[in-house]
Amino acid sequence: MSFSNDVRKEICSSVNDKDRRFACLYGMILFCRILTHERICFQSESSTSAELFRSLFHAVFHVELSESEHIRKNGIVLHTYEITGDTVEAVFQKYRFSEIERSIDSEIIATNSLGVFTAGVFLACGSVNDPSKEYHLEFSCPEEGLAKQLLMLLNDIGVNAKTTLRRGQNIVYIKGSESIEDTLTFIGAPQCTMDLMNTKIYKDIRNKANRIANCDAANIDKVVKTAMKQIEDIKLIDRAVGLESLSDELREVAQLRLENIDMSLQEIGENLSTPISRSGVNHRFKKLAKMADEIRIGGVKYEE
Structure with a gap:
C-alpha cells in the first residue's frame, strides 16, 4: 500500500459530519477532471478517493452515482463517475460554480472547514511520495487559475509551495519535509504526519551513523x-x-x-x-x- 493511499484513508475517516462532507465534496468537484454545465467527470486511480466521492455525493445531493472502470495499459484501474442532466445544475447551484471559469469561493470556505476543503482537493488531484524515498507532495490542478489560488491558500497557512507546468498540467508542489508535515496535518492526516516524522528521524539517524x-x-x-x-x-x-x-x-x-x-x-x-x-x-x-x-x-x- 502506498503512502498516498494511507493519507487518503486517514482523510476519509475524518470526514464525518454534514459540514465536513459538504466542504470535502466541494474540493473534490472543483478540482475534478471535467466541470462544465453539460457534464461533470470525476476520475481517480484511487479506489479510496472514488468510494468517498460516491458516498459524499449521495450524502449531499441524495443521488446514487454509478461507477465505470477502465484498466490502463500499466494495469492501473481508473475509477470514473459521470454526472449529467439536472444533477449538474443542482451541483452548480449548491456550490455557486461560475459559468465562466473555476475559482475557489471564499465564502464557502469561510463557513466550512478550509482544511477539509483542501483535503477534498488532495483526494481529487493530489499525491505524496513515500517519505523514505523522497519528500514531495503535489496537486495536479485542472486549470491555471485554480493552481494559483491553491498556491496562495497554502502560502497563507505557512506552507512553502511552488508551481510548475509539467506535460501541460498545472502542478502545485511542496518539497520541504516540514511543509509536507504541516500540509498533512492541515488536511486531516495527523497519523501520516507522525509516520513521516518518524521516517525522517530514522533517515537522519541512519545518515549520521553512515557518516560516523x-x-x-x-x-x-x-x-x-x-x-x-x-x-x-x-x-x-x-x-x-x-x-x-x-x-x-x-x-x-x-x-x-x-x-x-x-x-x-x-x-x-x-x-x-x-x-x-x-x-x-x-x-x-x-x-x-x-x-x-x-x-x-x-x-x-x-x-x-
Whole structure:
C-alpha cells in the first residue's frame, strides 16, 4: 500500500459530519477532471478517493452515482463517475460554480472547514511520495487559475509551495519535509504526519551513523597508512645504521611500532616503559622520519 493511499484513508475517516462532507465534496468537484454545465467527470486511480466521492455525493445531493472502470495499459484501474442532466445544475447551484471559469469561493470556505476543503482537493488531484524515498507532495490542478489560488491558500497557512507546468498540467508542489508535515496535518492526516516524522528521524539517524562509519573507516585508513610509513622508515634506518644506534627512547617506539601495526600513537605512548603523551610519541616518530629522509637523499650509505 502506498503512502498516498494511507493519507487518503486517514482523510476519509475524518470526514464525518454534514459540514465536513459538504466542504470535502466541494474540493473534490472543483478540482475534478471535467466541470462544465453539460457534464461533470470525476476520475481517480484511487479506489479510496472514488468510494468517498460516491458516498459524499449521495450524502449531499441524495443521488446514487454509478461507477465505470477502465484498466490502463500499466494495469492501473481508473475509477470514473459521470454526472449529467439536472444533477449538474443542482451541483452548480449548491456550490455557486461560475459559468465562466473555476475559482475557489471564499465564502464557502469561510463557513466550512478550509482544511477539509483542501483535503477534498488532495483526494481529487493530489499525491505524496513515500517519505523514505523522497519528500514531495503535489496537486495536479485542472486549470491555471485554480493552481494559483491553491498556491496562495497554502502560502497563507505557512506552507512553502511552488508551481510548475509539467506535460501541460498545472502542478502545485511542496518539497520541504516540514511543509509536507504541516500540509498533512492541515488536511486531516495527523497519523501520516507522525509516520513521516518518524521516517525522517530514522533517515537522519541512519545518515549520521553512515557518516560516523565513513569517518571511522577514513580514520582507520589514515592510521594504517601512517603506521606503514613509520614501519618503512624504521626498517630503512635498521638496514642503514641499525636500530641499536638509536637513542633508547627512539628505539623503544620503533620496536613497539614494528610489533604493533594497528596500535595508535596514544596506545604506544601508554605502553612505553615511561608513558608519554600522544604528541610526545608523534614527536619521536618525526625524528625517525627525518633520519629516514636523510638516508634517502644520501646522507648515510648502507647496503640493500
